[in-house]
Amino acid sequence: MKNVNPTPIESKALTKNFGNYCAVDSLSLTINAGELFGFLGPNGAGKTTTLQMLCGQIQPTSGTARVMGIDTASDPIAVKSAVGIVPEIEYPPSFLTVEEYLHFVASVRGLPESDSADMWIEFFGLEDRRDTLCMSLSKGQKKKVTLSAALLHKPGLLFMDEPFLDLDPLIQVKLRRWLLDYVKGGGTVFLCTHILELAEKLCTRVGIIDRGRLAAFGSISELKNGADESLEQVFRRLVLGQDGHDVEP
């Protein structure tokens, strides 16, 4: 695994406006090496927009972000080459086979072609789809190829936007275990999700974003109001201002 800056992610007053609409409002975050950080929030809260600013995919309106010590606004390409990014919706190119696409990504990243591609093809059980055009894959298989492409170069920092969507339960368990080993080995994960059970199982700390603003930040036990409160109740309390105790299942 590549050497990781002691502070993989640091943002200060990071803000994104789309016209008059403020999607992310003055977000300040520090994520440490070896953290599996869960970025939670309802639909439209600003999770994907934040991830895209941190990865250098879109420019912030104001504020700053440093990822592995690199300023994301002034050197977005360096950020993208250093980290692994699993976008929420991105399909591999239709007219390449699984193997061709992974070899292409490996060559762009200056890696020996086959080694790591083979490892991920095997990890995701895609051996018999190796020569299939990506356009002919199922949605879940496309997601597996996208994940493989993001992981090929063994990045020390991973940005993942709803990575478990479309994956079957068996591969979800396998990926969860892999992520836990990855952070044990010093890797860092910024995981956007609205699946609270997943955050509860995996994350060292979470941030809850609501309407572009950070509503809470800390370990799950720090966020809970007493031992019997579930993460869903924390979420309801912070996002909806409700006491979640009498909510129907």
Ligand SMILES: Nc1ncnc2c1ncn2[C@@H]1O[C@H](COP(=O)(O)OP(=O)(O)O)[C@@H](O)[C@H]1O
């Ligand atoms: N390119 C864009 N132009 C205008 N509004 C956008 C754009 N991208 C996102 N938004 C808006 O910003 C808000 C946050 O979106 P997003 O970050 O995708 O939310 P989340 O990932 O938390 O569901 C939403 O209200 C969305 O409609």
Ligand SMILES: [Mg+2]
């Ligand atoms: Mg999103």
